[in-house]
Amino acid sequence: SQQGEEDPQALSIQEGENATMNCSYKTSINNLQWYRQNSGRGLVHLILIRSNEREKHSGRLRVTLDTSKKSSSLLITASRAADTASYFCATERTGANSKLTFGKGITLSVRP
Amino acid sequence: NAGVMQNPRHLVRRRGQEARLRCSPVKGHSHVYWYRQLPEEGLKFMVYLQKENIIDESGMPKERFSAEFPKEGPSILRIQQVVRGDSAAYFCASSPPPGNTGELFFGEGSRLTVL
Numbered sequence: 001s002q003q004g005e006e007d008p009q010a011l012s013i014q015e016g017e018n019a020t021m022n023c024s025y026k027t028s029i030n031n032l033q034w035y036r037q038n039s040g041r042g043l044v045h046l047i048l049i050r051s052n053e054r055e056k057h058s059g060r061l062r063v064t065l066d067t068s069k070k071s072s073s074l075l076i077t078a079s080r081a082a083d084t085a086s087y088f089c090a091t092e093r094t095g096a097n098s099k100l101t102f103g104k105g106i107t108l109s110v111r112p
Numbered sequence: 113n114a115g116v117m118q119n120p121r122h123l124v125r126r127r128g129q130e131a132r133l134r135c136s137p138v139k140g141h142s143h144v145y146w147y148r149q150l151p152e153e154g155l156k157f158m159v160y161l162q163k164e165n166i167i168d169e170s171g172m173p174k175e176r177f178s179a180e181f182p183k184e185g186p187s188i189l190r191i192q193q194v195v196r197g198d199s200a201a202y203f204c205a206s207s208p209p210p211g212n213t214g215e216l217f218f219g220e221g222s223r224l225t226v227l
Contacts, residue, residue: 102147105154
């Protein structure tokens with residue numbers, strides 16, 4: 001079964017708006033990561049948050065983690081057309097030795 | 113610094129043929145992971161290897177699929193007697209030993225089409 005479930009499945013926003021993407025998971029984790037994938041390309045790591053952290057920032061990215069609800073959110077502020085991509089959350093389960101389990105992804109479209 | 117290098121980027125095979133996908137990890141990385149991605153799907157874990165050692169192959173189909181990461185040279189994912197359902201993008205990722213940053217570094221993928 002899928003460990004990470006993202007929602008929404010697809011998101012379309014105007015350039016300059018903020019994009020919020022959510023991820024829920026089922027088991028205890030060491031960390032949760034967000035990756036980006038442009039069409040036809042490989043995945044690029046965006047940000048990692050550990051199980052003992054609640055919030056983390058990196059540039060225009062803000063990620064939160066609520067281990068009691070087993071959920072995370074990724075916020076992209078002041079979106080740009082170049083942010084158009086698929087975004088995946090991935091969890092490293094406790095004891096999984098860096099092996100990541102991915103969700104199905106969110107397709108973000110940013111209209112110029 | 114070269115990232116993860118995968119080749120071929122695109123591979124076309126007829127049913128029953130063999131497919132070999134190669135992956136060279138980031139220099140200094142000793143851990144390699146293979147994932148499969150179907151259209152509009154997320155990545156499904158296949159296998160996790162260290163040099164000369166398979167750590168976790170829980171995602172590998174029991175038949176026709178094998179993987180290795182020899183002491184010298186790239187990691188190889190081998191699919192024998194391919195079927196149409198094997199058509200997918202296969203991604204390799206590498207990492208330093210566990211206990212480091214935890215992030216995986218992905219290649220651009222090898223896209224297998226089975227006719």
